[in-house]
Amino acid sequence: MAQIKNPGEGKPRPGGLQDWPSRVKQIRQQAEQNLADGAMTPAYKANRDQIIDLLNRALTAEWTSFLQYWHHYTMASDLHSSEIADVWKEHAEEEYQHAQRLNARINELGGVPANSPNEIAQLSPISFEKGHDLRNMLEADLIAERQAIQVYNDIVRTCGFDDNETRVIFEEVLLVENEHANELASFLYQFDASTGQQIDTGHEEIIGRRAAPLRKAAS
Ligand SMILES: [Fe+2]
Ligand SMILES: [Fe+2]
Numbered sequence: 001m002a003q004i005k006n007p008g009e010g011k012p013r014p015g016g017l018q019d020w021p022s023r024v025k026q027i028r029q030q031a032e033q034n035l036a037d038g039a040m041t042p043a044y045k046a047n048r049d050q051i052i053d054l055l056n057r058a059l060t061a062e063w064t065s066f067l068q069y070w071h072h073y074t075m076a077s078d079l080h081s082s083e084i085a086d087v088w089k090e091h092a093e094e095e096y097q098h099a100q101r102l103n104a105r106i107n108e109l110g111g112v113p114a115n116s117p118n119e120i121a122q123l124s125p126i127s128f129e130k131g132h133d134l135r136n137m138l139e140a141d142l143i144a145e146r147q148a149i150q151v152y153n154d155i156v157r158t159c160g161f162d163d164n165e166t167r168v169i170f171e172e173v174l175l176v177e178n179e180h181a182n183e184l185a186s187f188l189y190q191f192d193a194s195t196g197q198q199i200d201t202g203h204e205e206i207i208g209r210r211a212a213p214l215r216k217a218a219s
Contacts (some may be wrong), residue, residue: 007009007133025057027178030042039165040109042165045161048163050158051163052106052109052167054104054155054158055102055104055106055111056111056113056114056123057062057123057125058102058148058152059099059114060114060120060122060123060146061126061151062096062098062099062116062137063120064120064124065091065126065141065144065145066095066096066099066145067094068129068141069088069092070089071130072088072131073085073092076134077087078112084134084138084187087183087187088141091180092196093174094137094180098173102169105118105165105169108165109166117136120193125147126147126148126211129143138184138187139188141184142184143175145180145181145184146176149177149178149181152170153174154172155170156171156174161191
């Protein structure tokens with residue numbers, strides 16, 4: 001009776017220990033070529049133009065978020081809410097840092113960063129919302145963060161293991177956007193619950209079911 005073999009059994013695995021010396025030789029030969037490319041090696045497997053395009057769309061989202069947070073921080077002085085104003089300033093500064101990181105990565109990939117107002121208006125997946133009161137501003141910021149989280153998750157999946165460096169940048173940025181979104185959602189609840197003045201009770205539509213049981217338990 002013929003013995004059933006596992007797929008690939010007995011064959012050397014690419015990159016495995018069996019062909020390690022020849023792989024090391026190939027890596028050395030490739031590293032010696034195109035030295036001007038710096039960190040860009042044949043290990044990069046993604047479609048570079050597609051990744052630059054996604055980076056630029058994310059960059060315009062970061063600039064839009066930065067401007068929106070800065071606008072809200074400025075307007076908060078009239079709203080007498082220094083606690084939220086401080087958070088808006090902090091978020092704005094972090095969006096600015098994200099924009100710097102994305103600029104650097106676009107440059108590394110040989111692209112041109114979309115920093116002009118026209119490009120920001122055309123490419124950003126997030127639209128600038130001024131907001132007309134405290135609650136409205138918080139909601140606009142939270143919606144923008146939630147949009148960014150979805151877009152960046154899509155970019156992480158597109159990068160996969162073909163562009164590890166860009167993927168890691170977006171994974172790290174995503175963690176910060178998650179913090180931003182959670183902070184804003186908790187502000188929407190806290191301010192309503194503690195003061196009952198700055199924000200009316202309609203915020204459940206934004207933070208969903210989370211607020212309802214808490215409100216019920218507190219009553
Ligand atoms: Fe950001
Ligand atoms: Fe953010």
